Amino acid sequence: MALVELRNVIKDYDSNGEKIRALGGVSLAIEPGEFVAIVGRSGCGKSTLLNLAGAMDFPTGGEVLIDGQITSAAGDSTLTELRREKVGFVFQSFQLLHTLSAVENVELPLLLAGRDSARQTAADRLSAVELAGLENRMPHQLSGGQMQRVGIARALVHSPKILLADEPTGNLDNTTGARIMELLVRLTRENQTATLMATHSPEAAAVADVVVTMRDGKVVDIKRK
Amino acid sequence: MSGRLKLFWRLMVKPLGREPVRTTLTIAAVALGVAVVLAMDLAGDAATGSFHSSLETLSGQQDFEITAAGGVPEEIVGKLAELPYDWRITPRIEGFALVADSKRALPLVGLDLIGVAGRIPLPLTKPEALDKIFDANQSSFEDLAKQDSVWVGQSLNKTCGDALELLVNDRALTFTVRGVYPDDAGTGSAILMDMAVAQAALGITGRVDRIFIRIPRGATNSLDEWQRRAQQVLPQGVQLRAAGASTDENRKMLAAFRWNLRLLSYIALIVGAFLIYNTISVSVVRRRAEIGIARAFGASRLQVLLAFLLEAAVIGGAGALLGVPLGRFLATSAVKLMGNTVNALYLSSRPGEITLDPTSAFLAFFTGLFVTLVSAWSPAREAATSAPVEAMARGRVEHSVRVNKTLALGGAAALALLAAAMSRLPPVGGKPAFGYCAALLLVAASVIAIPAFTDAIMRISSRIFSRLLGVEVLLASRSLAGSLRRTSTLVAALSTAVAMMTAVGIMVGSFRQTVVLWMASELPADLYLRPAGSPATDQHPTISLGFSDQLAKLPGVLAIQRLRGYEISYEGKPATLASVELDDSHIEHSSDFLSGSSAESVLAELREKNAVIVSEPFSYKHGVRRRDIIQLALGESRATFRVADVYYDYASERGMILMDRNVLLNYLPDPAPSNIAVFISPGANPANVRAEIERAADRASARILVFANSDLRMQAVQIFDRTFAITYALEAIAVFVAIMGVAGALLALVIDRRRELGLLRYLGASSGQLRKMILAEAGLLGLLSNIAGLCLGIFLSLILIFVINKQSFGWTIRLHWPIAVILSGTSLIWLATVLAGWYPARIAVRLNPVEVIHED
Amino acid sequence: MRTDLRALGALALGFFLPLSLSFAQFQPALPGYRFGFPRDYFNHPDYQTEWWYYTGNLQSLDGHKFGFELTFFRQGVSRDPKQNSAWGLRDIYFAHFALSDLTGKKFFHTERTNRAGPGIAGVSLSLQKIWNGNWSVAWADGEERLTAFADSFALSLALHSQKPPVIHGDNGVSQKSAGPGRGSHYFSETRLSSSGSLTIENRKYSVTGLAWMDHEFFTHQLEANQMGWDWFSIQLDDHTELMLFQIRRKDGSIDPFSAGTFVDAQGRAIHLRASDFQLSPAQDASAAETWSSPVTHARYPVRWQIHVARLNLTLLVTTPLPSQELATRSSFVPSYWEGAILLQGKKNSAAVAGSGYLEMTGYDRPFSVGEF
16 A cells, blocks of 8 residues: 555645646655655746645645545644654755754654653664764754754654655755765665655656655656666 | 945844834833833823922912921911012911712812902913802802802812812811802812911911911112011011922921832843843844954944944834833823822822923933944944954854853852942932942943853753753753853843842842831830821821810720821921820820930820930931930920930821920910820720720711721721832833843744754654743743842842931831742743743744755 | 091001901990090000001102001901910001102012011000011100011101191091991091102102101901092191091992191191082093002003192192002902102192192992901
């Protein structure tokens, strides 16, 4: 069963009273342990798709199912619950809270969800992304790659079934980016997550199991390895 | 130029419109600060200026006034009138009466209406007022001969022929209104009588209260020469001064009081200044990029500085402009509160009309603008001096305040030491200038120490509270510590307000407790009697002699003690001279003296010799100590007295001189007492004795009030509380301004951190958690401010009690901690601060995370 | 009889009428009154109205001519014995003070009102003094000393009476209308040689001249049918004096109680009845006969013809200064003309001249008791 399924999803935005169609009937399904990359130019609807898949937004038309649950039917608290349980986000600009240390950033989803032994789990996750020993560094004391590792550790700290990554290597140099991609693939396999990554880098897309090409809010091509 | 204007408009003014709520809050804070300052100024004028207006209107322009303790012998009027100069002599009787139906206390003025009517022009600033009295349609000279004739102001709503019942001293007297004059909406109102009628009503014989002299206009002789001419017929004890001198004395006496209130009123403005600082700082941080662009396109540093100062000026100007009408409005309430204080502590005055003169309005406006610009200076300068590249560099992160904690704490300690040193310096011109400097330095020390303090507390709170109260508190603590400068400014603002509240609370509480304890020792009698009517501190209505003589013979009365008060002027300052009966062996005295001597030994000295005791404020004001010799003008003579001791007195800020009744009777022979203390025989039922006294008063048709000892104390405490109501009101406004600032700042914080808030939603935070986090920030701000404010407030209270109070008023106040009051006050403030987070929290919850997460 | 008219003047000032309330507290002027001096120079509190009236013509060494008037009134209000305050209203004291600069053609006048109060005004036999503030007459060393101070003028004179006091009327009473008590006790010092100084607008003049004093006290007030009066005090250069007055009634007729007194060089008084003399405004077309007041708009005849048949005396009365009206701004105090006059005429065919004072009342509005 697919962990994330989009059924003919349409998404419109209001921009100064004008309707802009971000997604125009997208259908997609991602299985556990599957790594899907979405490529396309800026504004093609990648981020919108990610937000819909992460229960951050509702579709205008069609349905989004997360682990079998239709998001448009759910309320705010159910969506929050869904995110807490099932979704992890990785961001292009890392989005670490600069006032929190590495380990505190990582444990944040656990704390927000009210889980126990957050600190230990977070430390474990940091080791898993090869950052053992840097737990108490503040974000500004870390390199870009290290920050993104912290971001990935944070995305996976609560063992989500779905991992969503928006241009995870966009702010990194090529070498670092490649290592981050390796890490993402490894973790996808280890944790059997359904991973959906938006990127416009061909190198990044190359590691994916499925590459979905989008243009103007529509899927124009799906390539499977 | 137009380009620059456009730049200014785009960069500085337009953004203000983007955050209407926050801009409004800042403007409102300035407006309130300015309003309070102006209100206190206007109310001060109105509350203290009325004594002047009501009596002076009826005496007109005068050059000299003649007064004496206990009244001026009236023969002097004739002697002055006979001297070969074409001057005008206006004798006056002054008293107070309570209008029975409206319970309004008004000055009762006796003038020589025959002389007034016969002279042209009338000796009035508003001649038409008295002219009306003798309008053929209203009344005639015939009425002057009648013993019941009075003339009243329009504001009493009486017409000719109406009966007017007045309570004068302890008598209810009925008069007939013979004429009505215009009295300026009641502010200058007085009950006017002919001399003979006024003397009879007030029970005065052979004396007048004041004689005015108006020298001929155009006279070439010097004022000194005229003074010498008048002096030749005056006995020793009679004082001749420039007219209005006693009004000036009263004004001077009130100066310290007004000064203190005025300074207290600036607290709201100071709190407002912190908020301006905060607002402009936020503007600068937010518009870092814009500043960089502007600089890159050739804007000079000065232009950037001016742009931000102009932004501040727009906010400050708008606030100050709104503050002026608001101040006028607040003055109406302030004048009532202030009037209570003036009446209780200084002199009877009916608040006058509030007049918003352009000078006060402009002064308040420019003070507001000035404070705004001063507070905006530092962030504006920072914006101007940062390099264009640095400014353009993206980074929403507030550039972290590099707090050198050692240096900051060292500086704070140095300021505190300086404050301690200043608090030991003497007053300047009767004003505790150094005391205020010390207080200001302490506030400055606390402001410097606050970032380090905030940082420390936030560390603790992120460890301890987050474990107890959840991740939201951790995030809140970290967020507050992360924007340390902003947080510190807010804490400084709110803690200053809290500190003032605490300090004044401790002072008033200590004062109150001191008074309560003092009364317990100073009020030994069972019952106290005074004439019915208004109990102003500078009025000494008397109880009829006949009734007071009967009193001692009533069954159950062990002894009575008669007190008599007079208002005098001692070395240019108003003072109260009082005599008390000391020769009754039934009465045990238990007064508290500064020297620590026993009451019996001091009172023995009073009985035997020409000796007096003086109150602590008197001793302080005049530098008179135990064993000093003072000279008093009494009646027609001057006499010297030895100061046997100084006693604690909290009844009035006017200085008191107390002597034995028999001694004073030698100089001022009027035996009618102002108050009587009654001691009940052991075993007699107090309620029965009291009823007996009231029956005796009825028989003698004496209108007196009888207070049981406990009633009197309760009443005194009530008056005390009313007196200090205004200080609480001022603090409440300062706290209110600070809390508005907290709301505004939290709003700014929410807007600046919207990306972070969005992120938290991505990380699984519920909207409830976001709300809790913002409220936690508000709560932490409140907590920090309350802790800092309490610490600062305790130190400030010591300065208030032992330096400012002592130097302004001369009272010894024993320190007392009104813990319940302060705790409830701070809890209330804390609650209000948390509530101030409610609206920002709402905004935080409504943010769309998808929209804000990528904003940068 | 001038007594009563002046009483009217005082009453006009004393608008505390009607006096029915207080009448019973005072005694009427009855025949048989025996004057005694110095006692009768002073106060008679049993009578309601009393005044002391000084007028005169003065001249400085360099020939500058002046007239003066200084008048003290006492009007009884109440004799209630319960009043014990010094400020109690027993009497009201009025005073008028006027200086006529006859050479400089300027007239100065002022007035004041007081009660006795604590020494503000009064009449005292023991102090030998009558005063109202710093206006006073004091008897000392056989002199009467007059002093008065006003804003721009002042007077200080020593008066020596050259004749004994002249008592007017019959048997100690100057009857004013039919009925007992309807008169006054009235006497004059008709020839007071005067010397002293006066000040006008900061200029001081040493002066000498002749003054006249009237003193009356009574209780009964005037009838209601009179309009006003004309009164003359005349000092002739043959060392004789003449006092004449006539009351004008509202119907234009002359009251039969008009009267006068002639004092011969030895000081003997001859009582003149209305039928003994005639007073009439001069019918001389060549000179200005009247003066109109710019303040009250009253027209005063300022040239008079006097004919006393009994003395074979004819006099023409003129004034060096027509504007000697004591106009008052108060609605209570009537305005009147009182000024220095010059006299020329014949007495028993011999030319005679003199100076004096003329008082005219009731020209601006009728006097009527109780209207004020």
